[in-house]
Amino acid sequence: MHQPGTDEEAAVAPARAATLLAVVVCAAQFMVVLDISVVNVALPSMRSSLGFTDTGIAWVVNAYALVFAGLLLVGGRLADVFGRKRVFLTGLLVFTAASLVGGLAASPGWLIGARAVQGAGAAVLAPATLTILTTSFAEGPRRTKALAAWTALGLAGGTAGNLLGGVLTEVASWRATLLINLPIGVLVLVVAIGVIAPDRGPQTRVRLDVVGAVLVTCGLAAIAYGFGQAALRGWSGPATVSALAAGVGLVAVFVLVETRWVRVPLLPLSLLRIRSVAVGNVAMLLAGACLNPMWFFLALSMQDVLGYTPMQTGLAFLPHTLVTIAIGTQVTPWLMHQVEARVLIASGALLAGAGFGWQAQLGPDSTYLTGIFGPALLVGIGAGLLNTPLTAAVTAGVPAADAGAASGLMNTTKQVGAALGLAALITATADSVTGYDRAFWLIAAAMIAVAGIAVALPAHRDRR
Structure with missing residues (x-):
């Protein structure tokens, strides 16, 4: 019987459809990352509108995060079992429908339940986006560019969530932070039906x-x-x-x-015998423990140390996002044809570490240029250099039949790293100003460790 999902069956997107395919997949990933942070600024409005308790309001964030993290590995394997297009569309439909239900919530339990279903849809959708990219583009320049866009938009989603959440809450209401997903989700769904290659063959090779x-x-x-x-x-x-x-x-x-x-x-342990996958996921775990929690500490330090308003804080994040996207999409793909991936990862980690060391110097007398913008340049350049080659490393050499499992493993590693890093860094933050200093110094040290781990990656250059 013909077996779907083998290497020779991995679809290679034609040039004319490649750009649209990448746009659709990246837009879906952007939605997933956006909804991790978009409700943060709207939490006080949700609390007063629906009557949340002070402890209960945290579950608007936790319900999404816990279900998302818990189901990522399963979500990744679903694409291998039931087909990438089918799983992508299902995850997108569940995510979008849950966003609509959440935006219409009339009680705390209603909203928390909708956020949990959103997390489930996101856990199915996020690994499928990466799986579609890695199986639609052969290893080489086209895959590098697609991964660069996927990585950059994922990073931008965190910053955009804080900024967009503040704007939507002020201009409309907290409900808009969820309802905004409806038109985007429907548009992506309609376009995806036409541009994602159909699942091939009967999906009977494996059972979940x-x-x-x-x-x-x-x-x-x-x-x-x-x-x-x-x-x-x-x-x-x-x-x-x-x-x-x-x-x-x-x-x-x-x-x-x-x-x-x-x-x-569910997780073929043979994947961990692939050196780039094993070492790359260790580096991804530690990088996630640094780059994700930095938004939390930066937002607090801007407001507590510099006295910024929430809107000013959101705008102050723009250099981080713009520099990361510019380097990640324009410079890094070209460099990956010239320089070993592990060299780029190590160099990016060291630059980001230097930026975090600079950020640790923030004080009440700091200006925006010296306290935020300067460190943002180093962190943004470093993150832009390391994320795309690291994503490529953890998916390189993986059989197409296990691409979903590899994607789920990578996403799980990143989310677990983010949760572990945030908990560890908050524990190390004993007081306001000096606590933030310690957090940034620890992040800087961890980024140096990422550079050391990158050296153990196999030598590989993305050649034309």
Whole structure:
């Protein structure tokens, strides 16, 4: 029987459709990342409008984040089992519909439930976007450019979420932060139906590992919840310890089940025998622990140290985003044809580390140029240099049949790293100003470690 998903069956997008395909996939990824942060500025309005308690309002963020992190690995494998286009469209439909339901919420429980379903749709959609790119573009310049755009827009989503959330809440209402996904989602859905290659052959090669899916979903969700509790109540709190212990135990059982009793595992452990995948995901874990939490500490330091308003804070983030996108989409793809990927990753990490060291010098007397803009240039250039080659590394050499699993692993690694990094850095932040200093110094040290790990990546240059 013909088996879908093999290497020879990986679709190669024709040149005339390549740009539109990349735009559609990147737009979907942008929506996913945007919704992680777009509600942050709107939380006070949601609390007063729907009657949330002070502790309950945090679940508007946590419901999305926990379900998203917990289901990413499963979401990645779904594309291998049921077909990339089918899974992409399903995830996009669920995400968009949940956004509509959330925007119409009339009670706290209603909104939290919608955000959880949003997270589920995002967990299916995000790995599918990367899988479609890596299986539609052969390794080389075209894939590099597509990955550069995917990475840059993903990074831009975090900043855009804070800025867009503030604008929409002030101009319209908090509901607009969710309803904005409706026209974008419908447009992407309509275009995607026409530009994404159909799934080939009968999707009967493998069955979804349900036991593994339940174990890893519950385990990762418990770990993510434990990290969140550590940030709020410390690492020794009962909720933190019990959640982390349960999560680690479930993941350990998952690994045992996958290696001993499952014929077609949810996460093929053979992927970890590919050096670029194994080493790259370690670097991705540590980079995620640095680059994602930086937005949290930058936003607080701008407001607490420099006295910026939320709108000023959102605007102040623009240099980080614009520089990262410019370097990541225009400079890095060209450099990847000339320089080893591991050299770019290490160089970018060192530049970003220098930027974070500079950021640690922020004080009440700092100007925007010396306190924010200058460090932003170094961090933006560094992030733009390292993210695309790192994404390419963790997906290089992976069989097309396991592309979804590799994408899910990468996204999971990044999200777990972000949760771990934020919890660890918040714990290290004992007081306002000096605490931010310590956080940025620790991030700088971790970026130096990323540079060291990058050296262990296999030598590879994206040649024309």
